[in-house]
Amino acid sequence: MSAKINTVLLVDDDKATNFIHELIIKDNNYCNKIVTKYDGEEAIEFLESAGDNDIPDIVFLDINMPKVDGWEFLKKYKELPEHKRAQIVVVMLTTSLNANDKERAISNELISEFRNKPLTKEMLADLEEKYFKND
Amino acid sequence: MNKRYIIGICITILVLGINQVFIQYWLKQKKTDANTINVAGKQRMLSQRIANEFYVIAREAKSSVFLESLFNQWTSAHDLLIFRTGNNSVVSKEGKNVSDQLKKLDPYIEFIRNQKELVGISKADLKAITQNQNQFLSEMDAIVEILENSSDKKLSFIVQIEYLLFFLALLILILEVYFIYRPIEKKMKAASLVLEDKNEKLNHAFEKIKTKNKELNEITYIASHDLQEPLRTVSSMVDIFSTKYKDSFDEQGRMMLGFIESATSRMRNLVKDLLEYSVLGQNKKLSEVDCNEILNDVKQDLSSMISKNNTIIKWDVLPVVTAYKSELRLLFQNLISNAIKFQYPENQPQIEIESENLEEYWKFKVSDNGIGIKEKYIEKIFSIFKRIHSKEEYEGTGIGLSHCKKIVEMHDGKLWVNSTEGKGSDFYFTIKKEIVKFNL
Structure with a gap:
């Protein structure tokens, strides 16, 4: 059985978090393919080189990462060609309690959602309902 | 405000300056007048000495060596007086000009000039000389009186101006105090009140910050300290769990156990560091x-x-x-x-x-x-x-x-x-x- 969502990109520096997120996504048969990157730089490199079939539908993005953090990732993300970005839903996923981060996320047009970690079954269903209902 | 203050000071200085100019003028005038009166007095004295010389000549029946020089002094004093009062400014109450009065003395001087040539002096001559002398003296008295009166009049005018200036300066000072210095003082008082108020608020804020900071330090300390306890339990449990059951797990289970172990140890380090940070510098x-x-x-x-x-x-x-x-x-x-x-x-x-x-x-x-x-x-x-x-x-x-x-x-x-x-x-x-x- 094929899922509605084709590819999910996980961007987080914490291996355990990525492991848990992968597990939840797989257990819910949420998508066909999961790509995991451990910092913003790797993620951007992946998006730059990705062919049309590899472009993810959802990016779950962490804020606090070494090297290129979530905000810097978004700066570089903005420079990607329009057609690559068109189908991507960016979900900022964080443990940050920082009110500034939330403000910043809401006012950033590149971010579709701002959610707290960890990913849950309900959150995944909610996102699918919201963005992929008619696919 | 500042401008008004400067203008106030300038006016005060100006009035003081004018005052000083008048005082200087007054002193100079007084000196000149005293000098003129002095010359007039000397003139009287000279005329008496000349008359005296004539008596000596009559008694000893010979000519005097002093007469010529006394006469010369007399005439030069006369010329000096005419020169000093020549601007027609010194006038008596009745409107008589001192210069004119002085010119009236010319006949007396002329009379004496003629007597000088006499070899022998008769009683009638002496009588005429004495009479000339008396009349000259009375004329001179009148002139001295006019000079003195005129000087007094000038002085009293200057004194009046001095009073006027004094009261003017006083008035300006009072006005300055009322309109300039008092408002400045009021403003300064108000400003100092505002400052005091601000200071108090600052102190208050500082106290608040102190309390907040203490609270924050305490919270950090308590949080990290109290977190250690359950964390230690988790950590020990995981250790025991791992040694006892690791082998009964499949690959994924062992991986998860590994994540739990490393996350626990990381958390222990974080909490330990946070605790150290919070107590840093406490003692x-x-x-x-x-x-x-x-x-x-x-x-x-x-x-x-x-x-x-x-x-x-x-x-x-x-x-x-x-x-x-x-x-x-x-x-x-x-x-x-x-x-x-x-x-x-x-x-x-x-x-x-x-x-x-x-x-x-x-x-x-x-x-x-x-x-x-x-x-x-x-x-x-x-x-x-x-x-x-x-x-x-x-x-x-x-x-x-x-x-x-x-x-x-x-x-x-x-x-x-x-x-x-x-x-x-x-x-x-x-x-x-x-x-x-x-x-x-």
Whole structure:
């Protein structure tokens, strides 16, 4: 059985978090393919080189990462060609309690959602309902 | 306000200046008048002496040697008087001009000039001379009186002006006080009230900050301290769990157990660091600290790390400073262990410590030949738990430089870094020579 969502990109520096997120996504048969990157730089490199079939539908993005953090990732993300970005839903996923981060996320047009970690079954269903209902 | 104040002072100075000019004029006038009156008196005296000479001539029946010179003095005094009063300004009450009066004296002088030629003097001649003399004296008296009156009149005019100026100055002073100085004083009083109020508010705010800061420190302390307890339980349980049941798990289960173990140990480190950060400097004491001694201690403490990496640590003679000893030691220890840690595996770490004596501060430099810092990370590295490398590359929670910053700020100084990526970093910090004890 094929899922509605084709590819999910996980961007987080914490291996355990990525492991848990992968597990939840797989257990819910949420998508066909999961790509995991451990910092913003790797993620951007992946998006730059990705062919049309590899472009993810959802990016779950962490804020606090070494090297290129979530905000810097978004700066570089903005420079990607329009057609690559068109189908991507960016979900900022964080443990940050920082009110500034939330403000910043809401006012950033590149971010579709701002959610707290960890990913849950309900959150995944909610996102699918919201963005992929008619696919 | 300021302008009015200056104008007020200028007016006062102007009035005082005018006053002074009048006083000077008054003094000069008085001197001239006194002089003129003096000449007139002398003239009277001379005429009497001349008359006297005639008596001597008549009694001793011979000519006088003095007569000629007395007469010459007499006529020159007469000319001087005419010259002095020549501007027709000195006038009697009845409107008689002194110059005209003086000219009326000419016949008397002419009479005496004629008598001078006499060889023998008869009684009738003497009588005529005496009469001439008496009339001259009475004319002279009248002239002196006119001169004196005129001088008095002038003086009383000047005195009146003086009074006027005095009252004018007084009036201006009163007006200035009322319209300029009093409003200024009022404004200053109001301003000082505002200042006092602000000061009080500031004090209040400061007290509030002090309380808040104390609360914050307590919360950090309690949170990290109380977190340790359950965390220890989790950690021990996982340890036991792992040794006892690891082999009964499949691959994924063992992986999960591994994640739990590493997350627990990371959390223990974080909590431990946070606790250390919160109590840092809580029982600090200022003392004379020999930096050379401190560095030797640090070298001792880090000896295994130093020998493992074959590290070279160099310093010239460093100063003895007034500082918080154990905190300063921790500062050097953090900076040096960072310098050893952030190094290419194949490189031999070389660390150099220098000091500089500034006016108010001691400045220290800890330089290394390590990996350096990318420019864009330079601001981030001092934030608490901020890491710019992955945990796999360089271990640690990312609290070291926050500790350093806190310690330097305790010493009223600054901490900063100059770095070239790939070549090394120079960490600088200053500590104040006279630390203000300002317990927040």
